[in-house]
Amino acid sequence: MKRSTRRRLTQGVLYAVFAAAVAFVLLSADWATIRAYFFNLDVAVGVFPEIVTIAAKNTVIYTAIAFVGGLLLGLLLALMKLSPVLPYRWFATAWIELFRGLPALLVIFGFAYAIPIAFQWRAPGGNAGAGLIALIIVSSAYIAETIRAGIEAVPKGQVEAARSLGMNGPWTMVTVTLPQAFRIITPPLTNELVILIKDTSLLFIAGMAIGDRELTTFSRDALTSTANATPLVVAALLYLIITLPLTQLVAKLERHNKRGR
Amino acid sequence: MIPVAHPASVPTRSAAVPAIEVRALCKSFGTNEVLKGIDFHVDHGEVVCVIGPSGSGKSTLLRCVNRLEEPTSGTVMVEGVDITDSETDLDGVRTRIGMVFQQFNLFPHLSVLKNLTLAQQRAKKRKKAEAVEVARRNLAKVGLAEKADAFPAQLSGGQQQRVAIARALSMDPDMMLFDEPTSALDPELVGDVLEVMKQLAREGMTMMVVTHEMGFAREVGDRVVFMDGGVVVEQGKPEDVLGNPQNERTKLFLSKVL
Ligand SMILES: Nc1ncnc2c1ncn2[C@@H]1O[C@H](COP(=O)(O)OP(=O)(O)O)[C@@H](O)[C@H]1O
Ligand SMILES: [Mg+2]
Numbered sequence: 160m161k162r163s164t165r166r167r168l169t170q171g172v173l174y175a176v177f178a179a180a181v182a183f184v185l186l187s188a189d190w191a192t193i194r195a196y197f198f199n200l201d202v203a204v205g206v207f208p209e210i211v212t213i214a215a216k217n218t219v220i221y222t223a224i225a226f227v228g229g230l231l232l233g234l235l236l237a238l239m240k241l242s243p244v245l246p247y248r249w250f251a252t253a254w255i256e257l258f259r260g261l262p263a264l265l266v267i268f269g270f271a272y273a274i275p276i277a278f279q280w281r282a283p284g285g286n287a288g289a290g291l292i293a294l295i296i297v298s299s300a301y302i303a304e305t306i307r308a309g310i311e312a313v314p315k316g317q318v319e320a321a322r323s324l325g326m327n328g329p330w331t332m333v334t335v336t337l338p339q340a341f342r343i344i345t346p347p348l349t350n351e352l353v354i355l356i357k358d359t360s361l362l363f364i365a366g367m368a369i370g371d372r373e374l375t376t377f378s379r380d381a382l383t384s385t386a387n388a389t390p391l392v393v394a395a396l397l398y399l400i401i402t403l404p405l406t407q408l409v410a411k412l413e414r415h416n417k418r419g420r
Numbered sequence: 421m422i423p424v425a426h427p428a429s430v431p432t433r434s435a436a437v438p439a440i441e442v443r444a445l446c447k448s449f450g451t452n453e454v455l456k457g458i459d460f461h462v463d464h465g466e467v468v469c470v471i472g473p474s475g476s477g478k479s480t481l482l483r484c485v486n487r488l489e490e491p492t493s494g495t496v497m498v499e500g501v502d503i504t505d506s507e508t509d510l511d512g513v514r515t516r517i518g519m520v521f522q523q524f525n526l527f528p529h530l531s532v533l534k535n536l537t538l539a540q541q542r543a544k545k546r547k548k549a550e551a552v553e554v555a556r557r558n559l560a561k562v563g564l565a566e567k568a569d570a571f572p573a574q575l576s577g578g579q580q581q582r583v584a585i586a587r588a589l590s591m592d593p594d595m596m597l598f599d600e601p602t603s604a605l606d607p608e609l610v611g612d613v614l615e616v617m618k619q620l621a622r623e624g625m626t627m628m629v630v631t632h633e634m635g636f637a638r639e640v641g642d643r644v645v646f647m648d649g650g651v652v653v654e655q656g657k658p659e660d661v662l663g664n665p666q667n668e669r670t671k672l673f674l675s676k677v678l
Contacts, residue, residue, distance in 0.1 A: 319488055320525035320584075324539035324591060325515030334538060338529045 195387075202389040206381050210390070213370065214377035215397050221291060221359040221373055226352050228295035233302030238332075240307050251303065258300035264361050267293040271365035290365035298355055305347050309340035346412045353405050357398070374398060437500035439464045439595045439626045440485055445494035447480055454480050456650040457494070462595070467627045469637035469658070472647035473673055478630040481647070482599050485628065486517045499594065515543050518588030518596040522603050524580040526572040532559070532583050533568040536590045544591060551590075558586040562616050578609030582616055595626035602633060634678060638662055646670045 160168075239251035258266065270293035271286045282289035313336050321331040341348075360375035367376055374394045381390035440462040447455040454477045462468045470478050483489040484496055487503050487510060496503050498513055527535050536555035540546045546554070559565050562582035572580055581601055588596060598617065602610040614636050621627060621640045631637060637644050638658045645655040646667070654667045662678075665671045 314525075316521060316523055316525040317527065320519075320521065320527070321539070322511075323486055323488060323514055323517070323519040324587070325511045325513075325543035326539050327511050327543070330542045334542065335527055339527075342529065 197388050197392050199387055199389040202381075202385050202387045203393055205385065206378070206390050206393055210374070210377060210381075210393055210397065214372055214374045214394070215401070217371065218356065218359050218373040218398075219401065221287075221294070221362065222352070222356045224291055225294040225298050225355050225359065228291075229298030229302045229351075229355070230348075232295060232299035233306055236299060236303035237306035237310060240303065241310060255300045255303050258297050259304070261297075263294070263297045263358055264364055266297055267361055268364050269293070270296075285368060285371070286365040287362065287367045287371040290362040290367070294355070294358060294362070297358070298351065301354075302348070302351055305344050305351065306340065309344035310336055312343050313339045346409050349405060349409045349412065353402050353409070356402055356405075437497070438462060439466070439499060440628060441495075441497040442481070442485070443495045443497075445481070445484060445496065446492045447477070447484060447489060448492050454650050455484070455491075458647075458650075458652055460645065460652060462626060462628050464594075464626055465624045466642045467621045467625075467629065467640055468643045468645060469641040470628065470630045470645045470647060471632070471634070471637060471673075472653075476647045477650045478647055479599050482597050482628060482630055485597060486514050486519060488519075511543060515539075515591050516594045518585075518591060518593035520581070520584050520588055520596065520598045520601045522600040524572075524577070524584045524604070526580055526584055526587070528572050530571075531568070532564070532570050532572070532575075535572070535583060536587050539587075540590055554590050554592075555586070558589045559583070561589070561619075562586045563612070576609060577605045578612045581605065581613045585613075585616055585620075589620075595628070596620065598627065598629040598631070600630050600632065602631070632677065634662060634674075646673065648673065 236251045236254060239247040240255070242248060242251075267290045270282065270289040275281055275289065282292055284291065317335050317339065318331055321335045322328075326334070359373050362373055363376040363379060367373075372380065374397055378390040378394035382388060438461040440460070442458055442460040445455050445458040445460070446453070458477075458481055460481065470481065472478055480489055484491050485498065485503075487496070491504055498517065501508055501513060503510060503513055526532075527538070530538065533552065533555055536558065537548070537551040540551035540554060541548060544551075556565065556568065559568055562585055564579060564582055564586070567575060567579065567583070572583070575583065581604075585596075585601075601617070602613050605613065610633070614633065617627070617629070617636070618640055629636070629641070641658045643655060644658045644661040646653050646661060646665075646669075648669045654661055654665060654670045661670065662674065665674055
C-alpha cells in the first residue's frame with residue numbers, strides 16, 4: 160500500500176470512530192431531562208439580574224482586590240528575595256514555598272475559621288474579607304516568583320549603565336529594571352489573573368453573607384433552592400465571558416513578544 | 421574654632437592630581453587572577469588608549485575605575501578621591517565619570533530624550549527644563565538632534581552608540597571611559613562614532629579608551645598602554661608603542677592586528 164493511501168485510510172478510521180462516539184452520546188442522552196435540568200429557561204431568567212449585579216460583580220471585584228494586593232505583596236517579596244540581606248531572603252523564600260505548596264482552599268479555610276478562633280481576630284469585611292486576605296497571600300507567592308524571574312531577565316548591562324550614570328540602586332530599580340521586567344512578564348502575569356478569577360470560586364468555603372457572594376457561591380445556593388443545575392450553566396457562561404478575552408490577550412501578547420525578539 | 425570639614429567625597433579638579441590613578445590593582449574572579457598588580461594613570465586632558473589581546477583584563481581595569489567591579493586589592497583614585505573607600509559618595513563620583521559600553525546599553529523602554537534626561541534628573545537633581553536643554557545640546561553635538569523622540573530600537577548601532585555617548589556627556593563628566601565602543605558595529609558605522617570621539621578629544625576631554633582601532637589610537641591617543649595577561653606590558657607615545665614596540669608580546673600582538 161502506498162504511504163499516502165495508508166495515511167488517508169488511518170485518518171478515515173479516526174474520523175469514523177469520532178463520529179460514532181458523538182452519535183452514541185447524542186442518541187443515548189436523555190435530552191428532555193438535560194434541557195429541564197441544565198438549560199431551563201425559567202430558572203435561568205429567575206437568577207437574573209442578581210447573578211450579574213451581585214455575583215459576577217463580586218467575582219470581578221474580588222479578583223481585582225486579590226490581584227492588586229498580590230501584585231504589591233508579590234513585588235515586595237520579590238525584592239526581598241533578591242535582597243543582599245539574608246533574613247529577608249529567608250523570609251521571602253519561606254513565604255513563597257509555603258503558600259505555593261498549600262492548596263488555596265486550605266489557606267482560605269484557615270483564614271476564615273482557624274485564625275479567628277485561635278487569635279480571637281476578625282478580618283475586616285467578615286468571612287469574605289478573611290478569604291480575600293488568603294487569596295492575596297496565595298497569589299502573592301506565585302506573583303513574587305514571576306516578578307523575580309522578570310527582574311533577573313533584564314540584561315545586566317542595563318543596571319550597569321544606570322549605575323555608571325550615578326543613579327542609586329532604588330532609582331535604578333524603579334526607573335530602569337522594573338519597567339523592563341514588567342514588560343517581559345506581562346503574559347505570565349495575565350495568566351495569573353485568569354487563574355485568580357477562577358480561584359475566587361474557592362471563596363465559597365469561607366461561607367459568605369448574601370450580598371458578598373460571588374458567582375460560584377451564588378449559583379451553588381441557587382442550585383439548592385431551585386433543585387436545578389441551570390444556575391451553574393449561567394455562571395459557567397459568565398466565567399467564560401470574563402476569562403476568554405483575557406486568555407486571548409495572553410496568546411496575543413505571547414505572539415507579540417516572540418516577534419519582538 | 422570650628423574645623424572646616426573636608427568633603428572627602430567631592431573630587432577636586434586640580435592639575436596636581438591625575439584624573440585617574442590606579443596603584444597595585446589586583447582583581448580576581450574566584451581563582452582566576454585577572455589583574456595582577458596594575459599601575460596606571462590618566463592625566464587631565466589626556467587621551468589614553470588601552471590595547472591588548474582579548475581576555476587580557478582591559479575591560480576589568482576600566483570597570484574598576486568606576487567600581488562596576490570591586491577591586492580585590494590596590495587603590496583606585498579618581499581626581500584624588502579613593503573610590504574603594506566606603507566613605508566615598510560613589511554615586512556622586514560616578515556622575516563625573518562618563519562610561520560608554522561595547523553594547524551601548526541604552527534604556528530600550530525610554531525615548532532617546534528620556535535616556536539622556538533620566539540620570540540628570542535623578543542623580544544630578546536637575547530640573548526637567550534644564551535636563552532637556554542639556555540633552556538636546558548633546559544630541560546635536562553627536563549629530564542626532566532629530567532623533568530625540570525615537571526609541572533605541574529604531575536606531576542603527578552607530579546611532580545608538582552616539583546616543584550613549586551623548587547620554588554620558590549630559591552628566592557633564594570630567595572624564596570618559598570607553599570600552600571597545602565600535603566593536604559591536606558594522607564596519608561602515610564605525611567612522612561616525614570615532615569622529616564624535618575625536619571631536620571630544622580635540623575639546624580636551626580626559627579619555628580612557630579600550631579599543632582595537634589602531635588608527636584611532638595612533639591619531640588621537642596621547643599615550644598607548646599595551647596589556648597582556650593582567651599586567652601592563654608596555655606603554656608610551658603611540659608612535660613608539662605602535663611603530664617601534666620593544667616587548668616581544670607587543671610585537672606579536674601588533675603583528676596580528678596591524
Ligand atoms: N564577571 C566576571 N566573572 C568571572 N570572570 C570574569 C568576569 N569578567 C571578566 N572575567 C574574566 O576576566 C578575564 C579578563 O576579562 P576582560 O577584562 O573582559 O578582558 P578584555 O576586556 O581584555 O577582553 C577573562 O578571562 C574573563 O573570563
Ligand atoms: Mg573587553
